[in-house]
Amino acid sequence: MIDYLAEESKTSPFLERRSIPSGGNMLTPITRNIWGFEHDHFMPGGLHFRGRTTVLRLPSGGLLLHSPNPVCDPLAAELEALGPVEVLVAPNSQHHVHFGPATERWPDARRWGAPTLVEARADLHFHHTLGRDTPAWGTVFTPHTIAGIPWLDETVFFHAETGSLVVTDLFFHIQRPANWQSRLFFWLYGLSGRPAQSPIVRMMAKDKPAAGRSAHTLLQLPVTRLVPAHGPVIEEDAASVLRRVLTRQARWAPAALTSSD
Numbered sequence: 550m551i552d553y554l555a556e557e558s559k560t561s562p563f564l565e566r567r568s569i570p571s572g573g574n575m576l577t578p579i580t581r582n583i584w585g586f587e588h589d590h591f592m593p594g595g596l597h598f599r600g601r602t603t604v605l606r607l608p609s610g611g612l613l614l615h616s617p618n619p620v621c622d623p624l625a626a627e628l629e630a631l632g633p634v635e636v637l638v639a640p641n642s643q644h645h646v647h648f649g650p651a652t653e654r655w656p657d658a659r660r661w662g663a664p665t666l667v668e669a670r671a672d673l674h675f676h677h678t679l680g681r682d683t684p685a686w687g688t689v690f691t692p693h694t695i696a697g698i699p700w701l702d703e704t705v706f707f708h709a710e711t712g713s714l715v716v717t718d719l720f721f722h723i724q725r726p727a728n729w730q731s732r733l734f735f736w737l738y739g740l741s742g743r744p745a746q747s748p749i750v751r752m753m754a755k756d757k758p759a760a761g762r763s764a765h766t767l768l769q770l771p772v773t774r775l776v777p778a779h780g781p782v783i784e785e786d787a788a789s790v791l792r793r794v795l796t797r798q799a800r801w802a803p804a805a806l807t808s809s810d
């Protein structure tokens with residue numbers, strides 16, 4: 550788990566973060582009314598991995614962009630051919646580096662941000678706060694805020710029409726790290742080769758029962774597809790995979806307590 554806006558990266562050329570469009574910077578259908586496009590992120594220490602922007606078509610016909618990546622003109626044209634970009638979502642404390650350029654490209658889009666971002670990135674001028682305000686589109690792309698882990702401050706989303714759960718850093722799905730530094734990093738954190746939750750997420754929990762109840766809430770959803778920000782979409786045994794990656798978090802709360810969530 551990495552803070553993309555680490556202060557060091559602003560001040561040290563050795564820690565400068567850079568990112569370039571990748572071969573994945575193409576709009577790809579995921580399922581009905583959902584698309585994605587990826588971007589290569591290069592982090593301090595040689596770490597290299599991809600991040601996905603998930604694109605959802607709203608009932609209005611407009612688009613919601615979840616965790617916006619850099620968008621080149623041809624990709625923007627592809628998106629706008631699907632519908633006008635109406636909503637931009639910064640879903641957790643970490644995914645905001647490329648949000649500003651998205652707001653410049655689509656200044657009329659409504660901006661939703663995690664509470665920590667709304668406070669820390671006033672320059673992004675968010676209109677709404679995830680977990681506090683109720684989105685009109687929430688009936689089709691339902692937000693579920695992960696309680697008890699304020700460092701991550703993540704809201705995940707469930708698209709009931711397709712059974713798709715869209716997550717950001719709640720867990721990763723790094724199949725093949727790109728270089729030895731990335732292999733080492735993801736191996737050390739137990740994130741290599743399979744869907745897994747970073748131990749840092751659990752280590753940073755401040756209210757474990759609350760975080761556990763959030764995990765149980767997700768486990769009660771009729772999930773048939775997992776769309777992580779980092780790694781391939783999971784369609785095989787998605788519910789089982791979700792159960793496995795959230796097992797430790799879910800143990801923090803008895804299942805019997807989840808009915809009130």
Ligand SMILES: [Fe+2]
Nearest residue numbers: 643717718778
């Ligand atoms: Fe991330």
